[in-house]
Amino acid sequence: MLNDLHLDRRQLLGRAGLAVAALAVPGVAIAGPALPDWALGVGDVAGDVPMQALTLLHGRAPEDLAGMLYRNGPARFRRGGTASGHWFDGDGMIRAWGLRDGKATLAARFVDTPKRRLEDKLGAMVQPGFGTASRAGSRVTSADDTNAANTAVIAAGGRLLALWEAGSAFAIDPDTLATRGPEVFRSDLAGMPFLAHPRIEPDGRIWNLGLSGKAAFVWRLSASGQLEAGQAIPLPMGSYIHDFTATARHLVIVLQPWVQDHMALPFVESLSWKPELGSKVLVVDKADLSKRRIYELPPFAFFHLGDAWEETDGTIRFDGCFEADPSFGRDAARALVDGRYIPVPSPRLTMVALRPDGRADMTAAGIEAEFPRSEPQLAGLPRSRTVHVGGYLPGRPFASKVGIWDWRTGKDDAHDFGPRQLVEEFVPLSSGKRPLLMGTTINLDTRRSELHLFDARRVAAGPLASWSADMALPVSFHGNWVGRGAV
Numbered sequence: 001m002l003n004d005l006h007l008d009r010r011q012l013l014g015r016a017g018l019a020v021a022a023l024a025v026p027g028v029a030i031a032g033p034a035l036p037d038w039a040l041g042v043g044d045v046a047g048d049v050p051m052q053a054l055t056l057l058h059g060r061a062p063e064d065l066a067g068m069l070y071r072n073g074p075a076r077f078r079r080g081g082t083a084s085g086h087w088f089d090g091d092g093m094i095r096a097w098g099l100r101d102g103k104a105t106l107a108a109r110f111v112d113t114p115k116r117r118l119e120d121k122l123g124a125m126v127q128p129g130f131g132t133a134s135r136a137g138s139r140v141t142s143a144d145d146t147n148a149a150n151t152a153v154i155a156a157g158g159r160l161l162a163l164w165e166a167g168s169a170f171a172i173d174p175d176t177l178a179t180r181g182p183e184v185f186r187s188d189l190a191g192m193p194f195l196a197h198p199r200i201e202p203d204g205r206i207w208n209l210g211l212s213g214k215a216a217f218v219w220r221l222s223a224s225g226q227l228e229a230g231q232a233i234p235l236p237m238g239s240y241i242h243d244f245t246a247t248a249r250h251l252v253i254v255l256q257p258w259v260q261d262h263m264a265l266p267f268v269e270s271l272s273w274k275p276e277l278g279s280k281v282l283v284v285d286k287a288d289l290s291k292r293r294i295y296e297l298p299p300f301a302f303f304h305l306g307d308a309w310e311e312t313d314g315t316i317r318f319d320g321c322f323e324a325d326p327s328f329g330r331d332a333a334r335a336l337v338d339g340r341y342i343p344v345p346s347p348r349l350t351m352v353a354l355r356p357d358g359r360a361d362m363t364a365a366g367i368e369a370e371f372p373r374s375e376p377q378l379a380g381l382p383r384s385r386t387v388h389v390g391g392y393l394p395g396r397p398f399a400s401k402v403g404i405w406d407w408r409t410g411k412d413d414a415h416d417f418g419p420r421q422l423v424e425e426f427v428p429l430s431s432g433k434r435p436l437l438m439g440t441t442i443n444l445d446t447r448r449s450e451l452h453l454f455d456a457r458r459v460a461a462g463p464l465a466s467w468s469a470d471m472a473l474p475v476s477f478h479g480n481w482v483g484r485g486a487v
Helices: 009-016 037-042 114-122 327-338
Strands: 049-053 055-059 067-074 092-100 103-110 152-156 159-163 170-172 179-182 206-212 215-221 227-234 250-255 258-260 271-273 279-285 292-297 301-310 316-323 348-354 360-368 370-373 385-390 401-406 411-416 421-431 434-443 448-455 465-468 478-483
Touching: 037 421, 067 152, 067 159, 067 421, 067 434, 092 159, 092 434, 103 448, 250 301, 250 316, 279 348, 292 348, 292 360, 301 327, 301 370, 316 370, 360 385, 360 401, 370 421, 385 421, 401 421, 401 434, 421 448, 421 478
Parallel strands: 152 478
Antiparallel strands: 049 103, 055 465, 067 092, 067 478, 092 103, 152 159, 159 170, 170 179, 206 215, 215 227, 250 279, 258 271, 279 292, 301 316, 316 348, 348 360, 370 385, 385 401, 401 411, 421 434, 434 448, 448 465
């Protein structure tokens, strides 16, 4: 239920609506002269990808490891003579990287959204988005008309949920990857924004936010993905929020001074960088959302945070990948679709401590890093290690390394794939008591996507096993491992 903010569903949805010679490889193409080789990572996939067996490159997987690495990311940026105006606005495609009996497979399917159906019909990219302006033929009656469903995917209650940040989750069949449609958790909340980075407790309970200016709707779902509670809360400022974090007892909402201070399309044009405001952290009690504390931090920009935890003295800690300013999301990510590289400050892994007496401090790891992850069973609980990617090379935008940073030792156990691989997010999983990492890359020499499995205790030793697809899929954003029988 909504609280006494008098913020109704129409206000939330109305604001969310604002968010709103080729490289030749099988199924993938990007138009333009003399494009850099890394532009393969923002190519177009012509259609769905039927299941294929992957080719084992080397090594082998544990015999008992079986399940699916589901990943989501944009895979269609261009139609006719038109293109998306931002990397974040391409059509979402769910990739299913399967592993069973030591053998790997791949299938992929576009999320069947109203945006994709309309643009297919018109043969042009017309819908507005994060960084894309509307064109003739655009039709927007709700946030879900612009929903690309392209950012993340989680499993809950026998279905997958393909996530965006300013509209509904889309339900996906985990076996066929067919789209079931927008997920309506309650009839009066249809179309309510649902961030692409929910926080999932070890027992499966799901927390998430839906943003609208200086207010957020707090979602609480059961492990089966059923709505348990929902409530709107005020925020200290109308910050752009892509991710938040949580301890076992608290929600931790980081507010960067990249704020929405006017209405504009595309959405990125409504955001202003105001470092003089500093960054703020809102800590909210999960059991009583009216109980809150606000901490002050220096200005920084960010997209992704690691899991948070609370120490015995009440100190809350979490890490994030912080940037000096939002120039990547504002400028550089728009240029990627054109195959242009704009150098911007790299994200740096940083630990934040929120003290019980109201003080807050930041400690830098001293490394470039993005996509921080930790073991799902430790979500909201004390930990010392952070999975990440990094190694940003001059002249190109994508990572070349995967590693695990240890906050206790100050060391990074990392593997460098080299300059001919584009490294995507890696996720932690386990086989029995053996901790593992799994993730994907794009091999620029073979023009094929690859799947890699690492022993998480010896990342620098290289992959335990690697497989290759027969095509390259564009760089994806986020995903999760789902063990066999877990969906």
